Amino acid sequence: MITRALLSNLVQHIHLQKVTVLLGARRVGKTALLKALAEAVDAQILWLNGEDADAAALLADRSISNYKRLLAPYNLLIIDEAQYLPDIGRKVKLMIDEVQPLHIILTGSSAFSLSQEAGEPLVGRSITHHLYPIAQSELAQTESLLQTRQQLPDRLIYGGYPELFALPEHSQKEAYLRELVQSYLLRDILSFEAIRNPQKIQDLLKLIAHQVGAEVSLEELGRKLQISKNTVERYLDLLTKVFVLYKRTGYSNNLRKEITKSSRWYFYDNGIRNAVLQNFSPLVLRQDVGMLWENYVLAERLKFQNYSGTAVNRFFWRTYDQQEIDLVEEREGRLTGYELKFKPRGARVPAAFSKAYPEAVFEEISTENYLPFIGV
Secondary structure, rough: HHHHOOOOHHHHHOOOOEEEEEEEOOOOOOOHHHHHHHOOOOOOOOEEOOHHHHHHHHHOOHHHHHHHHHOOOEEEEEEEEHHOOOOHHHHHHHHHHHHOOOOEEEEEEEEEHHHHHHHHHHHEEEEEEOOOOOOHHHOOOOHHHHHHHHHHHHHHOOOOHHHHHHOOOOHHHHHHHHHHHHHOHHHHHHOOOOOOOOOHHHHHHHHHHOOOEEEHHHHHHHHHOOOOHHHHHHHHHHHOOOEEEEEEEEEOOOOEEEEEOOEEEEEEEEHHHHHHHHOOOOOHHOOHHHHHHHHHHHHHHHHHHHHHOOOOOEEEEOOOOOOOOOEEEEEEEEEEEEEOOOOOOOOOOHHHHHHHHOOOEEEEOOOOOOOHHHOO
C-alpha cells in the first residue's frame, strides 16, 4: 500500500472550519486517498458523490435549515466529483458558514468546472491541493534504491497511475492506459464544453506529444489541424484544466536575444503521452528517450515541490541563437538552471546565460544524480 504524500496535509487540516478542494485527473487516486483519510481520523463522515442524482437531491434545497438537518450528526463532509453539482460553491459556502464544527472536502477532475462553481464563493474559506499520478518520492517508502533504478525504464514508458502497480503484465498496462485516454481523461472536456470535433483534441495531443521539450507554435498547430489559432489555444487550456498537460514559458530579464513569447508543453504523466502516441516500445528501441526523460523528470520535480510546499517559479530559457536550458527555477530571487540529459554528458552553462545571470547556479540532471532532485 503506497501512502500518498498529501495524506498528512489532509489530516492536519481536518479540524479547520474550512473547505479542502482536492483536484486531480481522473484515476489518480483521489477516492483512495480519501478512504485512507477516513481511516486515519476520528470523524463522523457523510460521503456524497456528485455524479449521483440522490446526492444532488439532498443538496438541492439551498437553505440553512436543510443543511443543518442533513449535517447534524457529521463533522466531515466529503463530496466526490463535486463539479457535477449545480451551484456547489454557494451551497458549500452556506454550509461552512452556518454549520459548526464542519470540514468539507470537495474533489474534482475538472478544474474549469469546479473552479467556476466553487472559486469565488469560497474565497478565504478554502485550501486547494493537487493530486498527481504516484510520485517516485512516494514509491521510495516501499522500494529499495536498487528497485527504483531497475524500475526506471518502466516508469518512463508506463508512468505512475495507481492502478498500473497492480497489473503484472506489460500488455495489461498498455490496455489500461489506452482505455484511460479514450474513456476517462477527456470525459470532462466533452461533458462540460461544447466541442464540435473531439477528434481534433486527440490530434492536437499527438502533435504536442511529438514536441515535448520544444517550443510550440499555435499558428503551426492550427495549420496542421485546420483550425484557428484561437481554437488551438482554447483546446490547450482545456487540456490543462483536466490535468493532462501543463505549460512552461520562457524566462527573461528583458534581454533582446531571449525568447519569451513561445511556450513548451508537457504531459503530467509519461504513460499518457505514450498512450496518445500508441507507442509502448522499450527504451532500447526508442528514438525519443530524451523527450521521455525530460517529461518524466520535470513531472516528478513538480510533484515533489508541490507536495513539500516549495514555492518556486519554473521556466525554460532559450535565445534566438539556440542557446538553451531545459529548466530554470526562480526561488526567493535566486536562479538555478538545470539541463536534463538521460546519460551524463558534462553539460556546461550556456555563455549567454552565465553572462546575463552571473549569480545563477547551473547543474546537469541525469540518471546518475536525479533521485535527490525529485525528492528521493
